[in-house]
Each structure stands twice: as C-alpha cells, then as structure tokens.
Amino acid sequence: MKFSENWLRSHVPTDASRDELAATLTAIGLEVEEVIPLGESLAGVIVARIVECAKHPEADRLQVCKVDAGQGELLQIVCGAPNARPGLVAPLATVGTVVGEITIKAAKLRGVDSNGMLCSAKELGIDADASGLLELPSDAPVGAPIAEYLSLPDASIEIKLTPNRADCFSVRGIAFDVAAACGSEVVAFDATPMPALNDSALAVELDAGAKVPRFVGRVIEGVNAAVATPVWMAERLRRSGVRPISLLVDVTQYVMLELGQPMHAFDRDLLVGPIVVRHAREGEGRSGEELKLLDGRTVSLNEDFLVVSDSSHGGTGGRAVALGGIMGGYDTRVTEATRNVFLEAAHWIPSAIIGRGRKLGLHTDAGHRFERGVDPELPRQAIEVATRLLVELAGGSPGPVVEAVLPEHLPKPASIALRRARIGRVLGIEIADADVERILHALGMQLEADDAGWKVVSPSRRFDIAIEEDLIEELARIHGYDRIPTTLPGGATRIAAPTETQLEASSVRRHLAARDYLETVNYAFVDAGLLEQWSATERAVPLANPLSAELGVMRTRLLPGLVSALQRNVARQAGRVRLFELGNVFAANTSVEGSDAAPTETQRIAAALHGNAGPEHWSEKARKADFHDLKGDLDSLAAASGAVLEYRPSQNPYGHPGRSADVFRDGHCIGWIGELHPRLQRTLDLDGEVIGFELDLAPLTLRALPKAAELSRFPSVRRDLAFVVADEVPWQAISATVRTAVGPLLRDLLLFDRYVGAGVESGQKSLAMGLILQDNSRTLTDRDVEEVVAGVVAAIGRDHGGRIRD
Incomplete structure (x- = not known):
C-alpha cells in the first residue's frame, strides 16, 4: 500500500516527524518499505506561463522563451524541453534558487541571456519523469509558489501489509492505527448523503x-x-x-x-x-x-x-x-x-x-x-x-x-469479552484501564465496562478481530512490544523420550546419506499436469488460491517432484545423481462427508538414482546402476529397523513391466520400487534409465522392542543345496517356503548362485542356496540335519515343482 504522507496527516493530525511516523508504523506492524521525499527544497520555484517561443539562433534543440512569472515584466528563458510551447504553464526556478545541487544564475546560453530555468518533475524531485517540462493546469495561478500550489513538501510512503490487515489498504484505515499509536484522534469524515435531484435509477x-x-x-x-x-x-x-x-x-x-x-x-x-x-x-x-x-x-x-x-x-x-x-x-x-x-x-x-x-x-x-x-x-x-x-x-x-x-x-457484529486478568496473563504486564480504553476507542471499537473487564465490539472493517486474544494482540501492538519486558519461562520442561519401537527419521536420513544419496526438499505443491503424466491424480487436492498455475495441486506422490529435481541435475551435466526425500503426501479425505474435510497426510520416503552404480575410479570398470543396486540400498535401510521386505511384481502404470515391484511388509503393501516406464521417461525427456522407490515411512521404520538373548554355545552347521525350478518362480517365494519348512533351527539363508544354460532345461533355472542351522540347547547331529534337508526338498517339490539338481 502506497500513500501520500500529507493525505494521511489530513485524516489524523500528529506532531510526529516523518521519521517518527515511519518508525511508528513499522513498530505497530505496518512495515514501512520505502519513504520517498517529494519537493523538499522548492523555495524560489513558482508557477509561470510561456508567452512566446522562438528558435535559438545558434542551437537547433533550444528555444528562447518569453515567460510570464507574475512579476510584471516577461523573463527570457532559454529552454531545451521538447514540450515547451506558447501557453504552457510550468514551474520556473528563478535566479538564486537551488534546484537539487544546482544554483540557478543569470547566464548566457550560446550567446543568449537566460534568467531562470523551466523545470521538469524530476528536477523538482517530485517524479521520475524527465521527458519534458512539468505541465500544470492552464488555470494555475501564475507567480504562486509551486510548493504551495502542489501541497509540497510531501512524501510517498509504501508499507508492507500482512494478509490479515486488509483494513489498512486505505488511507483512512491506516489513520486509525496512527491515531492509536500517537495518542491523537481521527478527523471526522464527511459522508453526508447527497439528495436525489432526479428519478433516474437502475434496478x-x-x-x-x-x-x-x-x-x-x-x-x-x-x-x-x-x-x-x-x-x-x-x-x-x-x-x-x-x-x-x-x-x-x-x-x-x-x-x-x-x-x-x-x-x-x-x-x-x-x-x-x-x-x-x-x-x-x-x-x-x-x-x-x-x-x-x-x-x-x-x-x-x-x-x-x-x-x-x-x-x-x-x-x-x-x-x-x-x-x-x-x-x-x-x-x-x-x-x-x-x-x-x-x-x-x-x-x-x-x-x-x-x-x-x-x-x-x-x-x-x-x-x-x-x-x-x-x-x-x-x-x-x-x-x-x-x-x-x-x-x-x-x-x-x-x-x-x-x-x-x-x-x-452480512456479518453480524459480535461482542467479545476482554478480561483484565487475561491481559496480564498473556502479556505478562498490567496495562492501565485508561490506556486499554484509549487504545481500543482510537481503533474504532465500542466498549462497555463490566466487573471483569470490557465487552468489546470491533468495527466491521476489522475482519481479523474474532477472539479475546486478538484484542490483546491489538493492545500489545499499540502499547509497544518494546515496553513488554523479556522474561524467561518458568516451570519444569517435560522431556519426551524417543520410542524404541520406531526408527527415527534422522536415522533414515543419515543411513541414506551414508549410502551416497543427497537429500532434496521439494514443494508440496505441484503442477496438475505433472501428476497426470505419472497417472497419480487420484484423490488429488487442488489449492483454492495457488501461488501459480504450476503449483496448483498438493502432491500425491514424492517421486514426481524428486524425479523432476533429478532431471534438472542431469540437464546440468550431472552424470551420476542419487537423491532422496522424506516428506508428506496428501489425498482428499473421502471418509468424511463435505468438501471442508481436511486431506489425509502420509509421511513417505523416496529415492531415485541415475547413471553409474559407483563413482568413476581407475580400479573398476564403470557399470550402470540397475534395479538390484537400489533394492540393495532399500534392503539395507529396512535392516536398520529389522524389517523383512517382500517384493511382488507390480502393475503400477509408471513402472517398467518386469522391472518394478510392489514392496510388502508383513503382508501389507507399503510402497513401490523399480525402473520408470520408458514411455514416462520419454514424456519427461529423461535420457537413460531412472530407478526409484517410494514407501510409507511408518511401516518401514517400525521395529520390535529390542530384547537381550543368549548366544548359542553350540556350533552351527551349513548345508548347500541346488534346486532346479521353473524360471518364473521368484526367489522370494522359495525363501519363504524354506524358512517355513526349517523353522527355528534356521539361522540364515543365503542365495549364492543362479545358473541357466548347459545341463539345465530351457525355461528352468538352477538356484544354489546355503542353509545355516543352529540350536541353542545342543549340538545338531547328522540325523537332525538330514531331516531338515529332506523337509526342505519335499517342501520345494510340493510348492514349486522344484527338484535337486543332479
């Protein structure tokens, strides 16, 4: 909001200087961003009329003007302004006047006498226009001081308003705050109804x-x-x-x-x-x-x-x-x-x-x-x-x-109870009743005193006054924040102990950073078109008042924004990019009737990588990162909480078929991992494969309460087995079968070889695994181990049609 200082003072007379006024406005929450003085030193500048104009004999761009300055005799002025013409009324700086840093003197310009200077608005310091003389109305009084005629000096003051102070988008609205802060009163405003003089009207x-x-x-x-x-x-x-x-x-x-x-x-x-x-x-x-x-x-x-x-x-x-x-x-x-x-x-x-x-x-x-x-x-x-x-x-x-x-x-005025005790409780100081009443009256509020304090009705222009604390804020603002002493809070501080059943978000960040990922922070608002490209518009929440069209919808996934950040890095010649983000996603709340229901928020973790699996090094040959690199990073993160993840083929529209999977924990889907669909990569103008994952954070970081357990004093036994199974049978399913068949004796299960080729039928594969067996109470015998092996062979044959490789 920009306004004239003189205009404001016409509504609220005050003895405060310009600097004091600006400081007061800022102190009461109307932050002054700029004060531009206008017409500070105009003594000797008067209103003048050009009577005649003739071409300068020695200069094509100059004119010799005869000027009426109200002094009886015409003054001769040499002027180079393009708009100088007979009949024009303009400001004239007379001889001896100081304009800016120049003192006007009688002089000869190219051999012609000049007794003064016709001025532009910029030369007078009242505007930035220097294209020609400041043109005044034809009825301007010739000979009158320009400062008097233009109500100068003045200043253009610009203040920065917070959204709740819409009432200060007017000179009169600001005047009420100034009156309250400076101890003055707002001048009564004449809005007397004009009587109708005819019957002309529009319904x-x-x-x-x-x-x-x-x-x-x-x-x-x-x-x-x-x-x-x-x-x-x-x-x-x-x-x-x-x-x-x-x-x-x-x-x-x-x-x-x-x-x-x-x-x-x-x-x-x-x-x-x-x-x-x-x-x-x-x-x-x-x-x-x-x-x-x-x-x-x-x-x-x-x-x-x-x-x-x-x-x-x-x-x-x-x-x-x-x-x-x-x-x-x-x-x-x-x-x-x-x-x-x-x-x-x-x-x-x-x-x-x-x-x-x-x-x-x-x-x-x-x-x-x-x-x-x-x-x-x-x-x-x-x-x-x-x-x-x-x-x-x-x-x-x-x-x-x-x-x-x-x-x-139309809004109805509501009475708000303002308690004397509550003022002291919130502000920590006592404000005299007379000061409370003066401040609120000056702000245009109606008061009715009672035993506890006051009943206050705020003016209809103050949309921001709704509760008692709003009134107390007004008192603090006008009374002066600098007059409220700084005191330390008293009482004991309650320290909340972190739970051991949930891995902290900071640990997740450190873990991924240790695996060479960089954290990003993206806007929670995204372009609706971006979500459409990702087929992620379901239950999207549009913003009623977006910052821009590109930030019009709350994000339903982290990956679109994360991959956009990755794309910008790749476009700037970053060959190997590994990013992660931990943040909230939003979805329309369909469980509550009505459009005013708050959207649901879910905290998620996402990562994306592009380029080589490792940094360039002379000792290793460069290799492109693939699905298993990212899966290894995710498994490592899951191991920090003790989570065992299961991967099942995914039908996600933005995932590459056969190279993406839904991620499960304890039978519940908690996210997705995989390579982006080639069609999506072309749409996003991505050169090369991009692999990513996105999971709900809470189920990923959930962990069992740690319990101490005695280590077995007895040796472990390892048995290696190789099975031939159909190529479409996933290792995840075989691993689950083995763990069920062995039971508590299984300490670890390792897949150390996968083979297809000579000796294995087409459409089949050979999987070699190591079973680590151990008991806490005794040493396992050969018979114990043989029974376990027989049970595993039978279970794999029954559930997956597998057989021991010859």
Whole structure:
C-alpha cells in the first residue's frame, strides 16, 4: 500500500516527524518499505506561463522563451524541453534558487541571456519523469509558489501489509492505527448523503446469494466528463502509485484509496436495466458472448466466476458488463463523451474472489482488496463520497441511491469479552484501564465496562478481530512490544523420550546419506499436469488460491517432484545423481462427508538414482546402476529397523513391466520400487534409465522392542543345496517356503548362485542356496540335519515343482 504522507496527516493530525511516523508504523506492524521525499527544497520555484517561443539562433534543440512569472515584466528563458510551447504553464526556478545541487544564475546560453530555468518533475524531485517540462493546469495561478500550489513538501510512503490487515489498504484505515499509536484522534469524515435531484435509477438484482450480499448503485446525469482532474486529486493519486486517467475514473480510484472500497463507473447510456449480479455461465466470454475487459483482453469464464450483467441481449442478466470484484468491462466504460454515469460499489466476500484473477492472469487493486476482505458497511458511504466529488468537480444531477442487500448473509457484529486478568496473563504486564480504553476507542471499537473487564465490539472493517486474544494482540501492538519486558519461562520442561519401537527419521536420513544419496526438499505443491503424466491424480487436492498455475495441486506422490529435481541435475551435466526425500503426501479425505474435510497426510520416503552404480575410479570398470543396486540400498535401510521386505511384481502404470515391484511388509503393501516406464521417461525427456522407490515411512521404520538373548554355545552347521525350478518362480517365494519348512533351527539363508544354460532345461533355472542351522540347547547331529534337508526338498517339490539338481 502506497500513500501520500500529507493525505494521511489530513485524516489524523500528529506532531510526529516523518521519521517518527515511519518508525511508528513499522513498530505497530505496518512495515514501512520505502519513504520517498517529494519537493523538499522548492523555495524560489513558482508557477509561470510561456508567452512566446522562438528558435535559438545558434542551437537547433533550444528555444528562447518569453515567460510570464507574475512579476510584471516577461523573463527570457532559454529552454531545451521538447514540450515547451506558447501557453504552457510550468514551474520556473528563478535566479538564486537551488534546484537539487544546482544554483540557478543569470547566464548566457550560446550567446543568449537566460534568467531562470523551466523545470521538469524530476528536477523538482517530485517524479521520475524527465521527458519534458512539468505541465500544470492552464488555470494555475501564475507567480504562486509551486510548493504551495502542489501541497509540497510531501512524501510517498509504501508499507508492507500482512494478509490479515486488509483494513489498512486505505488511507483512512491506516489513520486509525496512527491515531492509536500517537495518542491523537481521527478527523471526522464527511459522508453526508447527497439528495436525489432526479428519478433516474437502475434496478439491481442479487442472484449470487451469500457471495455478494450488498450492491449499491447510483445514476448521475449530465456530468462533464471532459473536465480535468484537479491538481490536488491527481497529485494524491500519483503519490499513491496510481496514474491519473480521467476525472470519472480518478474519482473511483481516489475513493478506493481513501476509504478502501473499490468502485466502478459505467456509462449509463450503454446499460439496459435491471442490473443483475450473478454467476457466470459456462463458457461465457468465448466467441459470440465475449466479455472484453478494461485492459482490452477478452476472457473465457465458468460458473466459478461472478459477473455484473445488464439486461441487453434479450433478457434479464443477458450480457456480462464487468468481472465481479476484479475489473470492469470495456464496452460500457466511461469516456470523455460520457454524460450519464452509473456508479457501483458492492461487497464481494473473499472466498468468491480469491484465485479468480490469478486464473486469468489478472492482478487488480480491486481484486487484491476483495481477496483479503473489505468492510461490508462501506459501499453506501463510498457512493455518497464519490457522488459529492463528481457533482462538485463535473457537475451533474444525482438520482436516488439504489441498494440491494441480503441482510441474512452480512456479518453480524459480535461482542467479545476482554478480561483484565487475561491481559496480564498473556502479556505478562498490567496495562492501565485508561490506556486499554484509549487504545481500543482510537481503533474504532465500542466498549462497555463490566466487573471483569470490557465487552468489546470491533468495527466491521476489522475482519481479523474474532477472539479475546486478538484484542490483546491489538493492545500489545499499540502499547509497544518494546515496553513488554523479556522474561524467561518458568516451570519444569517435560522431556519426551524417543520410542524404541520406531526408527527415527534422522536415522533414515543419515543411513541414506551414508549410502551416497543427497537429500532434496521439494514443494508440496505441484503442477496438475505433472501428476497426470505419472497417472497419480487420484484423490488429488487442488489449492483454492495457488501461488501459480504450476503449483496448483498438493502432491500425491514424492517421486514426481524428486524425479523432476533429478532431471534438472542431469540437464546440468550431472552424470551420476542419487537423491532422496522424506516428506508428506496428501489425498482428499473421502471418509468424511463435505468438501471442508481436511486431506489425509502420509509421511513417505523416496529415492531415485541415475547413471553409474559407483563413482568413476581407475580400479573398476564403470557399470550402470540397475534395479538390484537400489533394492540393495532399500534392503539395507529396512535392516536398520529389522524389517523383512517382500517384493511382488507390480502393475503400477509408471513402472517398467518386469522391472518394478510392489514392496510388502508383513503382508501389507507399503510402497513401490523399480525402473520408470520408458514411455514416462520419454514424456519427461529423461535420457537413460531412472530407478526409484517410494514407501510409507511408518511401516518401514517400525521395529520390535529390542530384547537381550543368549548366544548359542553350540556350533552351527551349513548345508548347500541346488534346486532346479521353473524360471518364473521368484526367489522370494522359495525363501519363504524354506524358512517355513526349517523353522527355528534356521539361522540364515543365503542365495549364492543362479545358473541357466548347459545341463539345465530351457525355461528352468538352477538356484544354489546355503542353509545355516543352529540350536541353542545342543549340538545338531547328522540325523537332525538330514531331516531338515529332506523337509526342505519335499517342501520345494510340493510348492514349486522344484527338484535337486543332479
């Protein structure tokens, strides 16, 4: 929010200097980002009129001007400005005046006397425009000090507002905070209703329910739209970062900056009543039903948008003439030819406007304010103020104010109990009752004292005041954070002991880092198109107000973002990339009825690798990483918690068939591992194979409570067996069969050879395994071992059709 210092002081008189004012604003939470002084030293600069212009005899780009400075005699000034011309009124720095670092002296320029300098806005320090002389209105009083005429010196102050302080998107809203902090009072504001002088009116209908509970309009006939915007208004707008356009537009901008209520002016003669506020129709704005906005672009809408429509094109609400709460329409705009104006001011609730402008690539002052909340009581006041300004400056005859309102959808003022004891409890200090009442009164709040404290009703502009702590925050903010002593908290601190049944996330990070992976942190918001490429849009949660179109959906998987990070590294010539991420994924909560149900969050761990299995080294030949490299890393991570993972063929759409698997623990699927599908790799423009895994973190890191056990004092026995089984039988299934058949005597099971070729039939494979057997109570005999071996052979033959290899 940018505003003029003088404009603010006209609403709240204070003796604070400019530096003190800026420091006060920052101290109360309205952070001052920039203060630009304007017109600091203009003594000796006056208003002057050029009477004659002649070409300089010795310079093509210079003119010799005769200037009326209100001193009786014309002054001769040599000027090089391209816009210097007879009749132009401009600032004149007289001889002896200091402009910037230059002292103006009588001089000869190329042999011609010059007695002063006609000035640009930049030379006066009031604007950055140095393209020509500052052009003043033709009725500016010649000879008057320019500082007096332009209300200088002044300063353009820009503050950074937090989203909850929408009330400070106006000069008057800021004035209340300044009054409270500086111990002054806000000047009473004149919003006396203007009487109707004719019966001209447009009926208004509200068809958007609670989204637009109030709409106020007024017709003003016979205005002179060609009248120039007065200097005092134009300068206030310019110093607030708004470029003056025309009187009709400037008045609506001025009221918005002063009160905080966005407005719009329509050409009444281009409207057909009644006016209807409604939802846009699907496809409205496309060819044949175009909505052309003030900036010249046409937009395509859907039912998520709101529009202001008139009743042309054959029926009530037939044609959209403005995009509700964001921007007016081009076809019904006001111009210098406008004679009859329809002013509107409405209350659009934030949820009806949030994100709509961003979807269309629009950012407007009106939309910015409505997204954060505008006082629902302001529209009528804004209409009256704008009417008074227009009638005074452009003439005209106002009609009656037409107000359509749905009172059941307007916020009702609520009384909040503020307890004296609670203030001390929260802030740790006592604030005198007189100070509490002064601060809250200055902020525009209504108070009623009781035994415990006060009953407080906040003004309708303060959307952020809802509970007692909000009021206490206001007291702390205005009383001064620097006046609240710093004290250490008392009492004992409860130390939570980590559980032994869950491997800590920090241990997971250290484990993967030790295996040469780098951790990444990606946005939890992703592009919906990216999830579609991964076939991962099921139960995706869209954001109501995304930062950008590329960050419009909460992620349902970690791998899309992780692989995108890997892709960026590969594109920058990183030949070997190994990344992991630990974070939350989100899914729409289908177990709770209603769209307001919070999404479910699941913490997951994911990793992805590309390139060689190991770093380049002279002692080893380079080898591309494959599925088993990543599986080894995952098994190593699982071993840290004692988890035994099972891998089953996966049908995941983004996985390579035959090179990807679903990961199970204790019979429950906890994730996926594998190589990305070649089609997905082409879509993502990935050169070379990418292998990754993604698992739920909680079941992976769950571990049994450690228990001490005596080591066996008896020797172990190893028996090696080789079986011939069908090629499609996985080792995982054989391992499960062996472990079941052997039981508690099995200490370890090793697969040390896989063979296909001569001596093994086609479609068969030979798997050689080692059984490590041991008992805690005795030494195993040959008979014990033979019984175990016989049981294993029988079990593999029965379950998998396997036989001992000859």
